Amino acid sequence: MPRSWLILVFALSAAAAVARSATVEHTFNVRTLSLPRVCQPGNISITAVNGRVPGPKIEANEGDTVVVHVINDCPYNVTVHWHGVFQRGTPWADGPSMVTQCPIRPGHAYTYRFNVTGQDGTLWWHAHSLFLRATVHGALIIRPRRGAGAYPYPKPDEEKTVLLGEWWDARNGDFFIGSSLGSADAYTINGKPGDFYDCHTTPNRIAKFEVRRGSTYLLRIINAALNTAFFFKVASHTFTVVAADASYTTPYETDVIVIAPGQTVDALMVANASQGCYYMVISSYQSAFPLRPGSFNANVTTAVVEYVGAAPSEQHAPALPAMPELTDTTTANRFYTSLTSLVRPDKPTVPLDVDTRMFVTVGLGFSSCDPAQKSCRGTAGGVAASMNNESFALPTAISMLDARYRNTPAGVYTRDFPDQPPVVFDYANVTKNVVGSSAATLSSTGSPSTKVRALRYNATVEMVLQNTALVGRESHPMHLHGFNFFVLAQGFGNYDGATAAEQFNLVNPQERNTVAVPTGGWAVIRFVANNPGMWFMHCHIDAHLAIGLAMVFEVEDGPTPDTALPPPPPDLPKC
Incomplete structure (x- = not known):
């Protein structure tokens, strides 16, 4: 087909797509x-x-x-x-x-x-x-x-x-x-x-x-x-x-x-x-x-x-x-x-090659900071929430996306959210954690922080979400902004990679934006970081979000102009 015809066909197809949108x-x-x-x-x-x-x-x-x-x-x-x-x-x-x-x-x-x-x-x-x-x-x-x-x-x-x-x-x-x-x-x-x-x-x-x-x-x-x-x-x-x-x-x-x-x-x-x-x-x-x-x-x-x-x-x-x-x-x-996904030829399938693996504990613990400090977070009883022992705090002077766009993260956020918890322990066992002598060390979340996990554009991320039982077992509905993810498997107790991998559904796992991590258990999710920006991941129980059960993914720009972070709208609210 001559090039002129190809251009015409493309133009007509684009016009038809525009006509079908509103x-x-x-x-x-x-x-x-x-x-x-x-x-x-x-x-x-x-x-x-x-x-x-x-x-x-x-x-x-x-x-x-x-x-x-x-x-x-x-x-x-x-x-x-x-x-x-x-x-x-x-x-x-x-x-x-x-x-x-x-x-x-x-x-x-x-x-x-x-x-x-x-x-x-x-x-x-x-x-x-x-x-x-x-x-x-x-x-x-x-x-x-x-x-x-x-x-x-x-x-x-x-x-x-x-x-x-x-x-x-x-x-x-x-x-x-x-x-x-x-x-x-x-x-x-x-x-x-x-x-x-x-x-x-x-x-x-x-x-x-x-x-x-x-x-x-x-x-x-x-x-x-x-x-x-x-x-x-x-x-x-x-x-x-x-x-x-x-x-x-x-x-x-x-x-x-x-x-x-x-x-x-x-x-x-x-x-x-x-x-x-x-x-x-x-x-x-x-x-x-x-x-x-x-x-x-x-x-x-x-x-x-x-x-x-x-x-x-x-x-x-x-x-x-x-x-x-x-x-x-x-x-x-x-x-x-x-629940399993309906496999359709025009929809994404599970990515099989993983670039970034994370094991992230989610749950409630006890705040170790002084309640008299303005930076201290938690309830009157000293309960705080965390992911990998980091209790998330929002910045106050500038949004995280604005700081990323201006390339001025200093004083707003740091890129050191950990891929693993600082201490390995019996995550799902209430009795040992609460009664044991090391309970205070294990459950302390320290001062609030604003840490992100930077991701290369188009990287495939696999995250194990492991519930903890330091204050008590509870199902946490974890929501990821900007993406859907595949739920490969979920179960109770402590995650064991060797046995859990045998349960992975790599054919038609359910695709969601919010997963209810089983009480006293774990869930494994996988997604492709193909959306540049700053994307919140947090518990959708607002009482838990308010005391720090959250983190942010910073997804880097892709190789083309349409895969890069666009400038902010001119009327974006100011702090």
Whole structure:
């Protein structure tokens, strides 16, 4: 074919791709409003977007550009993170305060611009400053590119967004002061606490989902809770899980879904029960051992699945499903380990050659710094969190991405995050660690630090995430910004490389952006560092993030202009 024809064909293909994309634009007005307390008299002043909780749903197609104008009319600094969006070419729009940007100050505004190329499915957005994401959050739905065909599973008749959260009756000012949030006053489904709270003072307190018998529904389930993993069921119905964290899965049949903070699950549900009403229910999954009384809400939260057109004789009080026990780790592990990726010819496969290997302990310990020091971190009881014994602290004067762009990291961050913990010990054994004479040495996290792990562009990274039991065993949902990763294997106890390697799934492991590391156990993840920037990795339990359970990857530039860190937008907020 002549060169002129090749150029014409390329131009026509590019024009067609542009024609199939669009710009999706929203305005977020962040301000305080007054809403009723749950089971208590009076109202609470909260921070929300456009006057509602959850906030606006953003719907786009793969390849679209999303533009969101954020106007901060609340009394707090605000940033917004687009959870799960790769932000390739737009790392300044990722959102975590002081990692990729300075926050939007009260009375100021900022416009986020980013593309959603190369991914589709259920994601979400949330505040990434203070504990504001308790009420500043919403769904981000990315559908396949226009003209690219349907989903790789039977087309549903309708979609339902199911956003799970937590509610506190504390005032905003009180709520944001401490690093330990305590127990939520209620759990919520689409912002409502349901029928099972012993009060009738909360108006419009239950979410309702109408269905028609014989129809198939795609439930887009999002866990926006600050601290709680959930069991999710609908009485007399089952699910087929088809995606997790906006990555397609091999269809998995189940009657219970387990979802940790930060995660999303897409599940098909056929409305094949008899005509009537059924409860959709969430209850907490409490992975901590020993269980801390008073640290969680043991109630269930309900919504109603209501069949349209039921005759009066078919109407009845909603049926309630049997829920797992709060501490049912067996059910949680069965769900998490049963998911595998749907292998597709146009999607990445597991990289087999590893360039960087890391063994990273994650968990809670005891702070060894003087509580009187301003740099000391942790709760009143001296509990701090760390990864490889480094308790992460955000910079205060300039964002980490800005420092990297200016090549002025001095005084902002250092490039010495360790690939191994400083001490090898019995990570998963509570008794030995707490009672043993070396407990204080093992559990001390020292002063807070801001350390990053520098990665060569396109390097393949394998990370073992090992839970520790210094304060107690607990499942930590670890979220990586800017990437998906493959979960090769997970298990309980101390990681043993020789035996774990035999369990590695290198064919169709699940692909996620948030992995629930098993309580008292480990998970192995692998990803390719093909996205230049500064990428936060942290526990999505906000009470743990606040006391240091985080680190940052600094991914170097690639060899071409489009694989290098772009300059910051001219209107990026200033510190």
